[in-house]
Amino acid sequence: MVLLRSFSVLVISEEAKKLYEIFDSIGITLRKTNKTKASSSADFSTYDIAFVDIDAEGWEKRLTELKQYMPVITFGKSDIKKVVKSMKLGATDFLQKPLKNDSVKEIFENFKDKPKIEIEGLIGKSRTMEDVYCGIRKAALTDSNVLITGETGSGKELVARAIHKLSERRENPFIVINCSAIPDTLLESELFGFEKGAFTGANYTKKGLVEWAHRGTLFFDEIGDVSPLFQTKILRVIQEGEFIRIGGSHPIKVDVRFITATNKDLTKACKEGIFREDLFYRLNVIHIEIPPLRNRKEDIPSLIEFFIKKHSSKRKDVTIKGITEEALDVLMNYSFPGNVRELENIIERAIAFTNSVEITIKDLPDYLLKTQHSKKTLLGPLREAVDTFEKELIWSALQKSRGNISRAAELLGIHRQQLQRKLKQFKIAT
Ligand SMILES: Nc1ncnc2c1ncn2[C@@H]1O[C@H](COP(=O)(O)OP(=O)(O)OP(=O)(O)O)[C@@H](O)[C@H]1O
Ligand SMILES: [Mg+2]
Structure with a gap:
């Protein structure tokens, strides 16, 4: 299986080199590691995942600190007391030494589609x-x-x-x-x-x-x-x-x-x-x-899926399974002044109205369709308006390329590095 994402990994271990070798052999691209310098808490938020060696001194303190920023995988010899303690302190998973390629790979496969930190009831991985x-x-x-x-x-x-x-x-x-x-x-x-x-x-x-x-x-x-x-x-x-x-x-x-x-x-x-x-x-x-929904449109599909699951039981006659691409497109292009609550209301209403197993464009409120056709008036400073426009373009290119950055850059007619800078600037996750 090809891993679709590159990761920023923080390794806290005397034996870090062994882990990097495993990452390399299972084909994981490391976007950032702490190979060269010890990290300060200021840049913890730039990492996706941490591996903490529980055979090393001070691992408890490290784990408690790091779990605020990212999932922490602990690894060590199978000392059952320590393993239980690490789970109690908030480790996401434990791997036994000697580390095996397959078990490390499985960890990354589990995390590739997940947000760094999950909070029960809150949807969105932007x-x-x-x-x-x-x-x-x-x-x-x-x-x-x-x-x-x-x-x-x-x-x-x-x-x-x-x-x-x-x-x-x-x-x-x-x-x-x-x-x-x-x-x-x-x-x-x-x-x-x-x-x-x-x-x-x-x-x-x-x-x-x-x-x-x-x-x-x-x-x-x-x-x-x-x-x-x-x-x-x-x-x-x-x-x-x-x-x-x-x-x-x-x-x-x-x-x-x-x-x-x-x-x-x-x-x-x-x-x-x-x-x-x-x-x-x-x-x-x-x-x-909390950022407004229009600035984290990448969260819209998962929120829709969540609200369909939440409200579909209200229909006893049909089981609503999803939303058509066309209807999703309309929602992706809407500015949601009422944010997530408005999206939830739209989905709940569509579930009540729809005649099919999928929410279609016909089930969406009229005002949504009208705003699609009326030209958007961008009020406010010019820079902000330009940024919003750029973000919209980048977002739709990424949609078309299904997250492939090189292809999206091609569609936008810019260099890959230039697009990567923009993604960082606008905090768009891919
Ligand atoms: N990230 C999210 N994941 C899932 N549901 C969400 C999310 N954000 C908001 N909601 C849902 O949207 C609705 C509005 O959320 P909430 O009441 O917390 O908003 P609020 O900011 O307090 O609104 P108001 O300013 O109107 O008081 C709720 O039904 C909530 O469950
Ligand atoms: Mg409130």
């Missing part, structure tokens, strides 16, 4: 999504506050849930607060609760959402839309880790991790004086930016 997965892993290993930014429907809540699920707080509550849905008049009672007798009608003690989230994660959604009062109130909880119920006389301590999300530009809001800078710094310890 380079930019891999950065998001790295951010999730990092955030899950710490207790720092996280700010997630991204356009509407891009997956902010999904990412927040993934961080919670992977963190040590996973067994405890994940509480979502939709900030824009709480009016200032109800703010304190919703967030902090009240004591019995605090006001007329308060004939029981009520816990607030912050208290419910104790030992867990509190997710403030749409934080960019909150009032100055809201900002002041939550700043105190975040800073002090405590609050007072309405009518209460003493502060209550809570252990909560805060994750916030917004589609607003908070730096700009701070400059305009709409958002408190001190609160912004508290929230923005780890920042995860």
Whole structure:
């Protein structure tokens, strides 16, 4: 079997040379290795996969660090205790020494179509999504506050849930607060609760959402839309880790991790004086930016496949198996202002409408077909417009050449090296 991808491999072992020989003999092209210099954590994100020798000193620390960036394969003599420990620490697979060509080859075959780091429930293997997965892993290993930014429907809540699920707080509550849905008049009672007798009608003690989230994660959604009062109130909880119920006389301590999300530009809001800078710094310890779907179109086919599987059971009469090339083409050329949520809605609707086992162009909403014909108006700076246009062209050339870079370069009338530079610049994965 021919391996279609080249890999960037990080090897942590005294016997690295042996591994490189195996890579060579099974025909794997190494795009980047650490043959020449020890890598700093800054460039870990450029590797696809790591091999860590568990017979070497300090392998546990290396494995824990590297697994945030890429799948880690451990290898060593068959010391069962160490093997189990490496799996517990997050190794993806284990290979026994002496290494055999076939078992190494199998590892690469398994990984060639997979994103570097998979996060349950999140689909997409574009380079930019891999950065998001790295951010999730990092955030899950710490207790720092996280700010997630991204356009509407891009997956902010999904990412927040993934961080919670992977963190040590996973067994405890994940509480979502939709900030824009709480009016200032109800703010304190919703967030902090009240004591019995605090006001007329308060004939029981009520816990607030912050208290419910104790030992867990509190997710403030749409934080960019909150009032100055809201900002002041939550700043105190975040800073002090405590609050007072309405009518209460003493502060209550809570252990909560805060994750916030917004589609607003908070730096700009701070400059305009709409958002408190001190609160912004508290929230923005780890920042995860989710790219809009139109900038990672390579994720569209796998998202469609995922949503077809997710929603096809709603049709009892037919089993929807896929989508026609023509319909896929229409979706690939659409800009998705509503991002992944919009794509999911389109697929769900098409499943309900279709008369065949495949989603066809007729099952797509009319507005999609209209935008295909109307000339696109590119607003914004010229450079951005040119970049978008270039990306579209490169993307369709890669589609036509089924990922073959030389052929795509030929179609575009440029040199292969030039195309490779562009792919790197635009972070397009092949
Ligand atoms: N990478 C992804 N893989 C699978 N499903 C996704 C992905 N991203 C988003 N979705 C789905 O798209 C929908 C919207 O996601 P989510 O609610 O997390 O977006 P959001 O950014 O919080 O949106 P809003 O800004 O409107 O609150 C959900 O049904 C979610 O499951
Ligand atoms: Mg949301």
